[in-house]
Structures are given as structure tokens and as C-alpha cells.
Amino acid sequence: MQFNRNTFICLALMLAGGLFLTQADLFLSDYQLYICKLFFINAILALSLNLIYGFTGMFSLGHAGFMALGAYMAALCILPPEQKEMMWILEPIIWPFSDLFTPFWLAVILGGLVALVFAFIIAVPALRLGDDYLGIATLGFAEIIRVLLTNATPITNGSLGIKGIPDAATLVTCYVWMLITLVVISRIVYGNFGNVLRCIRDNEIAAQVMGINVFAYKVMSFCVGAFFAGVGGALLASHLSTIDPKMFNFLLTFNVLMFVVAGGLGSLSGSVIGAGIITVLLEWLRAIEEPMEFLGMEIPGIPGMRMVVFSLVLLAIILYRREGIMGSREITLAGIARFFRRFTQTAGRAGQ
């Protein structure tokens, strides 16, 4: 890793962002803070899926499964043992989960690791498949994980889910985890490893012919993606404070896929932007489900309208702007500098 001026500028920007966010509760309402946290978590999820799908070309629809694993693991880690004993009413919770009690940062890492281990188990049979077969197989695995979680009552409390998870995921924690995700994945993607991944995405046979161990690289990319999906799930569990198996259905995967496609496949800054815009859009669309007054007429709220608009947006993106907001471009410091230089030049010329 080389340190140059840009590295320091980036670090300074990240630090400034963090300091800014520690003071955020002074001028943001609770609801805005809630959306902010959700945005950071969604960005983590989008980045991890982009690594798997956008950069390695593996069409995985199993994200909700990995998130569920991370969420359950973290929830079991941070709930105090007494509370767990009280909550598991169908069947008592079994050891070691009954006595497990860790700090939040460790819980998040453990959540990611559980997802990684499962991803590794899944990868061996599933990654032999291509394209849409892989999509269906991973979707199937996510469903299997969900069924297992529903039935493993002594560990997961079955379909009742887990309630009252401590809200340990503060704004700054989520921000830091998003930065970790961003830095790790961008180091992977824009290094030599990433070149190999893109080669596999663009032409798998050519990659094989060049002597790349395609399967090994795919497994590694898949596992790293799954790790961060687990991390995202862990943060989400703490953020929402309630989880149950029904929550981690295909709709959740669909949401993450939407962030990635909207932002642009193969663009990390696109994923972050896509996650931001759609998180805000989804919250903003809640307004159309409420009754409102329009030109003196009373329009009753239509429950469920949000998802109609949401799916139409995805359809419109894929039909009319398939490359998403960013395409495969990135926002870089050099790019911003160039933009400003050009901006000042044109401004200067206009002033003459």
C-alpha cells in the first residue's frame, strides 16, 4: 500500500466526516438519524453485493440469507443472558448461546464470520453454475437458511424472532463499518486481485485459458461479499432491535439488488450513491401512503403504493438506463480536482 497525498486527503476527509457525525444529534432529528444509519447499513450491503455481482459477475440472490445469519449471530452475542432466558418461551435456549455475551464490535465480526463460513459451504456446489442458475441456487440457499432459522428454535427462538436487541449500532459505528467495507472492497477491487475478478466477469473462458484458478477466485470474492453482508445484517439487527425469519425474505435481497443496479454495476461510489438515493426515496415514498390533500381534494392514503412505485423505478432503470447512475465510473479525488479545474477555467473564460 502506497501512501501519497491522496491517501492523506482521504483519511482526513473520513476523519472529518466521523467528527461531524459525532455532533450530528445536535442538529438532526431522531428520524433523520434513523435514516442516516439505515443509509450506512444499506451502503455496506450494496458494496458487498457489488463485489459479488458487479465485479465478479456472479448473479447471487442469496444476500438476505447471509444477512440473516449475521443478524442472528450478532443478536445472540449482544443480548444479556438473563434476557435470553426470559425470551425463549417455546424451548429453552441451548448452551453456548445462552451464556454468550460479547461487546458489539466482536458481535459484528462474529456475525460476518458466520455468514462467511456458510458462504464457503454454499460456494463449493453453487459456484460451478453460471448466470441465472446460480441466481436460483443462491435464492434456494437463502430460503433454506430461512427455514433452518425458523426451525432451530433452541437457538433462534423460531418464528417468534428476537426482540429488544440493544441498540448498540450508533451512527458513528455504522459509519466506521461502512468505511471499513469501502476501504477493504476498494483495495480488493482496484488491486491486481480486482483485475482478475473483472477478467472472470468479462470472459470466464479467457480467464481460465490464461491460467487463472477461476473457481478459487470466485469463492474468495463470494466469501468476502458474504462476510460484509453478515456485517450489514448484524448492524441492521441492532438498528431495528427486532428480527424474525420472515424479515429476511426475497424482498430484502431485491432491495439490495436495487441499490446496486441503480448505482451502477461495477462502481463502488455508485453503490453508495444508489443506497443513499433509494433509502431516502423509500422513506420519502411513505408520504404517498398517507392521506393527503391535493387541489382541495381529499386523497385517501393507499397502503402498499410505495412498493408499486419502487418496482416501477427499478423497471424504468433497467429498461432505459441499464448502466445505472454511475455506470462503471468512480468518483475519485483526481476526478473531482479535474472537474474543479475545468470549472474554474470555464468560469475564467466567461469572465473575460
Add this chain to the structure above:
Amino acid sequence: MSLEMFFQHCFNALTLGSLYALIAIGYTMVYGVLRLINFAHGDILMVGAYFVFFGTFAFGWPWGVSAIVAVAGASLLGVLVERVAYRPLREAPRISALISAIAVSFFIESLAVVVFTGQPRPVLQPDWLISEWQLGNIRVLKLTAFVPVMTAVLVAGLLYILYRTKPGLAMRAISKDIETTRLMGVRVDNIIAFTFAVGSALAAASGIMWALRYPQVHPYMGIMPGLKAFVAAVVGGIGSVQGAVIGGVILGFVEIMSIAFFPELSGYRDAFAFIILVLVLVFKPTGLLGEDLKEKI
């Protein structure tokens, strides 16, 4: 388990298997011509079932009339989906069409929630279907016999279309090579629309019978049957209609029999189909009757 119980389970398995088979045919036909997993297929099933619900309750039509109207309506919807969401993406990467399919599926589901509300609703069951026959010690619900017979009739009709008519020939030609078929003077777009119409009609037929078997309709009723029927199509070998039927029946038997013999596994019921899927994909990715889709370089 007594012999009577066993036969009872066999009938149930055959019914469920036929329903899966009818849905699977639609997946396999569309995959055959476009190489696309039509995610919206399960939702067309749901719409078909809702049409019957409204036909019988809102308009007071007899069940048979509503069923025919529903099948026609659903096949129109299938054609519309193809026209709006898939045709513009025919030259695009396959994954784009797949994402479009997922979006359409969610659109239909969420629109159904808005229009029909999320409440499950009961379905009218015609009396002649829910009476029982007494065969020795076995009691057979007429419905459990009606579904496989109806399925057999529909599949026979489909095979006639595929192997004895011009559009059927064109469909099979497209699944081999779309460009050459176009050069032979076949109107490819019309044939693809026709494929969607037929597949959606079969899905609607299945959805209507599904609603009779488990007598309620709700906006998400198509998802699980749709996914499992896709598994059935893969098991049978995607692209092959006969394979889809065999796969559907196998899946129906596995699901019913495993729970009949091991009742403690009933919580894992929804996982069986996907475990089978993974096993098939690992050991014989082309399925039982599927052709080897070699990668072209």
C-alpha cells in the same frame, strides 16, 4: 402407515405434482425460447386465481365461466409482460432481462396488494368438486382426481400444439436457433408472444386449481409455487415439456411423502425443493431430460 393412508397420500402427491407440472411447463417453454427465467410466472398464477375469485363473487358467474375468463385474462397479462418488460431487452445481457423479470414480479405483487388488499380471501369451491368418492376404505376427494386428469388433458393439448402445428414447430425452431428461425421467415416476435400466452394460460389453470385445493387467494400465493415449479423444471431438464411434467410429479411426491413418513420434518417442508435443486444442479445440471447447453465460444 396403513395401505389406505398410503394411497391417500399418493393421490395428494399426484395432485400437488400436477399443479407444479403445469406451472413448470410455462417456465420451461419461456426458458426454451428466450433463455430467461420468467420470475413473473408465479404472479400470473396468482392473478388467474384472483380473476376467478372476482368472477364468482363480484359478477356471480358460474365457476366454469370465470375459470375460462381467468385463463384468457392471465394469458393476455403474460403477453403484456413480455411486450413491455422483456422485448426491449432482448438484445441486452441476459441478466438485465432477469432483473427486469424480478421487477415485474414485484410490481404485479405490490399492485395486487394495493388493488386486492393483502387480506387472504376464501374461494368458492363448486360442490361437484368437493364431494367424495368411496373406493373401498379409501375416500377420494373428487378434486384430487380432477386436477391430475385436467393436467393430463392440458398437457396433451400442449404437446399437440408443439408437435403437430405450425406455431409449435416455430417454437421448437426458436429454441434451437433464434436467428436462423427468423431468416426462415418466421415472425419470431409473434411466436414468442404466443409462447407467453400458452405458458401463462397453463399457469393460470394451475393457479385456479391451486386456489381450489387450498381454498384461499392472497397476493403472495404465487411466489412459493412459482419457485418450486421452477425447481421442477430444472429437475426435469429445462427446455423440455415432458421433463417439466416429470419434474413436477417427482417434486410433488417428494414433498408429500417425506412429510407422510417423517412428520417431524414438516417444518422443513419448503426446504426440500431447494435441497433437491442443489443436488440436481451439482450432479446433473441438465436435469433428467434436458439437452446439454454447451457454452459457445
